[in-house]
Amino acid sequence: MDTRVLSGEKIALLQGGAGSERPVSMKSAESVAVVLAEAGAEVIPVDVLDENFVLPEGTTLGYIMIHGTFGEDGQLQSILEKRGIPFTGAGVESSRLAFDKVASKIRFAEAGVPTPEFEIIDVASGEAPSFAAPFVVKPPQEGSSVGVHVVKTQDEAATAIADAGKYADKLLVEAFVEGRELTVGILDDVALPVVEIQPQEGFYDMTNKYPWMGGGGSSEYTCPAEIGEEATKKVQEAALAAHRALGCEVYSRVDILLPESGEPMVLEANTIPGMTESSLLPKSAAAAGIPFGELCARIAQLSKSLRSPRQTHA
Secondary structure, eight states, rough: OOOOTTTTTEEEEEEOOSSTTTHHHHHHHHHHHHHHTTOOOOEEEEEESSOOOOTTTTTTTTEEEOTTTTTTTSOOOHHHHHHOHHHHHOHHHHHHHHHHHHHHHHHHHHHHHOOOOOEETTTTTTTSSSSSEEEEEEEETOOOOTOOOOESSGHHHHHHHHHTTTSSSSEEEEEEOEEEEEEEEEEHHHHHHHHEEEEESSSSOOEEEEGGGGGSSOEEEESOSSHHHHHHHHHHHHHHHHHHTTTTTTTTEEEEEEEEEEEOOEEEEEEEEESSSSSSHHHHHHTTOHHHHHHHHHHHHHHHHOOOOOOOOO
């Protein structure tokens, strides 16, 4: 790759956000800023706390590195679209759809994407899950496994629902699927090598995802995952089907469980996956021969090609 492929670009690196994933966003942006500058871009970090953020005059691309609320949910994308500023990754509607776990699960079911059985419960009305334990409780619009609980016995249900209910009135309840934890990066409508995730203990939550945050957890990763050629193909096909069902543009990362039956189960798609030193999309890309700097530059180039600016100022 030409090391100066982004020469002439003035990139506003949109980072931070006010949500629970702010520390991860700042860490991701720190890593991305270095390689974008090495690719020739002028990079200006912009800490986004609400809709009143100011972009530098002459911005040619908004590079979104805000995970979770006001980053992946379509709000920021809508503002940039109205301002006529091209931005990276998924568009307004695909971001909204992918960020909403309930809406995306419904879309998966409609599109024939394999996914665990699910239901929606109304916490405010005291509705209880119809699933027998074990099952999984998830707030519909949080990232990085925030508020997610694996309920192993019925005795754990009330506490899990109460905690998840802090984030939303309606919760997604999924049938628990025992299987290997996998994730697949998608770049330019191509499935990258599969990553297997093996948390030190429990499931792949914030503690195990980001040990540098001081939570004490850790995980091991294998890429390419040692699951055999046939299973690899099935997992990549399921990931690509999920990416396409949601209409995701440019890139995403799709989380999948692989039970002993060998039939993959899609959990969700992340439209702005982490870009820290422990993040999975960079691992997947590296296994495909795409170094971190090239990955970030390609995301910028593909996004810019997709969205021609109507104007080049904020």
